[in-house]
Amino acid sequence: MSAESTPGPHIPEPPTTAAGRRGRGRRRKPPGSGRRALRVTAWTAAGVLVLGGTGVGYLYLKLNGNLRTVDINQMLGSDRPAKVDNGSENILVLGSDTRSGANRKLGGGADDGSARSDTAMIVHVYKGHRQASVVSVPRDTLIDRPSCTDAQGTTHDAATGVMFNSAYSTGGATCAVKTVESMTGIRMDHYLEVDFSGFQKLVDELGGVTLTTTEAIDDPQSHLDLKAGEHTLDGQQALGLVRTRHGVGDGSDLGRIQLQQAFVKALIHQVEQVGVFTSPKKLYDLADTATKTVTADSDLGSVNSLIDFANGLKSIGAQNMHMVTMPVRYDPSDPNRVVVAEAKAKQVWAALRDDEPIPASATKGTATGQAEGVVTSS
Incomplete structure (x- = not known):
């Protein structure tokens, strides 16, 4: 249900960007099933507007x-791929897998202040903001x-043959963005980061996420024990699902990615069912x-900017999201690591640069993790 169709207090139309602007007198099409990608950011706008009255400013x-x-822009400067002005983003x-504060217990490690990009x-x-492709990068x-410079101004030397998630733990968000841009040759227009504890609380406040497991998942390391069948996962269980790797498929990070992608679609579907706009x-x-959970690049670092950003994505539903894993193959010298399948990865990056669909040939025959179909939307 959209804010426009919700009974109760009138909610003013949020400001829109050029991508989200529509002409006067045109009737908005009813929202489709599957709901909206990255819809969490829209709660920020609605949370401010729906309450109304003198408290709005506060x-x-x-x-x-x-x-x-x-x-990100200031820290990276001009040493990055050029912007592609074709209407895409x-x-x-x-x-983030941060081992401090509220995340210490969730991360399962010591409060040593370290952090990793557990999911990327x-x-x-x-262009047109009606379709999206999502490429997961195995950590x-x-x-x-x-080489990159972190938020404290410390420069870190370049390194070869290191794990992808070491970029974030070495130099934070800036180093992670620079590493992705170096790998892909594509400029990242925006950056969003979600932490463990915030993710868990968001799922709980949604009332859980309903999905079906086609086989049992038992992973003591992520504290997850699910029988085959339909489940409504609370925040702790959802976190266990997106972190588990030993309870499904071949036990690799690739299997976990397949679960994460299935969970994202189930989450988007759940937002549609909850009817959050009926309760101020x-x-x-x-x-x-949501605003406590997210770290964003400075271009998105205000409520108004997030409103505009979410408004530009509101036509993208789960059925319009194509989710793949970056083409990789198992490292022959270490089965717990993967290496980029360069020729196929180039097909993916070329498609995104040209704003074209990712061809099926780009991911055919690559390592998968063997967990596809274990989790589905209910």
Whole structure:
């Protein structure tokens, strides 16, 4: 259900970018099934607007103050791929495995202040903002990391044959973006990061996410024990699902990625079912949690910017998202690591640069993790 069709307080139309603007007098098409990709950001807008009254200014400032930002453009300067002005957008989305604060228990490690990119997805939004491709990058991929400077101004030397997720742990968001741009030759227009504890709380506030497992999943390391069948996962179980690797497929990171991709689609479907816009309190609670959970690049680092960004993506439903894993093959010297299948990966990056669909040949015959179909939307 969209805010426009919700009974109750009138919600003003948020400001739109050129991509999201429509002419006067045109009737909005009813939203399709599967709902909206990255819809979490829309809760920020609705949480401010739906409450109305004299408290709007305070609530706006509170939500705005929740956001954490990093100025990727300033830190990277001109040493990066050129912007492609064809109406498409590329967003690097990371799930951070931070071993401090509320994440210490969730991460399962010592409070040593370290952090890793536990999940990495390159989201390509096609011109017109009605289709998207999502390319998951396995964290165990051996890559060449470029030199980079972290937020404290410390420069880290380039390294060869290191795991992909070491880029984030070495130099934070800036190094992760620079590494992805070096690998792909594609400029990342935006950066979004979600942490463990915020992810868990968001799922709980949604009332859980319903999905079906086609086989049992038992992984003591991620504290996940699910029988085959339909489940409504709470936040802790959802976190266990997107982190499990030993309970499915071949036990690799590739199998975990297949579960993550299936969960993202189930999450998008769940947002449609919950009807968050019918409850101002639920809406605000979700907005408050979402803005505390997300770290964004400075171009997205305000409530207004997130409103515009979400508005530009609102026509993309789960059925319009093509999700793949970056083409890789198992490292012959270490089965716990993978290396980029260069020729096939080039097909993926070329398709995204040209704003074209990713060809099936780009991922055919590559390592998969053997967990496809274990989780489906209910």
